[in-house]
Amino acid sequence: MALIALCLWVVLAWLLMLVLTAKQSWPAAYGLMAIGAPILVWIWISVGPLWAALGLAVMMLVLRWPVIYFGRWLRRLAGR
Numbered sequence: 001m002a003l004i005a006l007c008l009w010v011v012l013a014w015l016l017m018l019v020l021t022a023k024q025s026w027p028a029a030y031g032l033m034a035i036g037a038p039i040l041v042w043i044w045i046s047v048g049p050l051w052a053a054l055g056l057a058v059m060m061l062v063l064r065w066p067v068i069y070f071g072r073w074l075r076r077l078a079g080r
Contacts, residue, residue: 002043006055011038013062029066032059 044052
């Protein structure tokens with residue numbers, strides 16, 4: 001059931017990509033992150049950490065720009 005929730009999350013992200021403008025995409029990304037975190041915990045509890053890591057990889061592929069910006073922020077933070 002948890003993996004089905006992950007699939008529905010991916011479908012929701014795809015639908016939001018089709019419907020929203022560029023200005024609306026960041027609030028949608030924050031919402032998807034807020035929905036995705038409990039799904040990852042649910043996957044971890046129900047099917048194990050390997051599947052949760054795979055689910056995290058899928059979520060990172062879908063939300064690639066927040067991941068890229070987070071990596072840049074970490075790099076700037078480490079450079080100080």
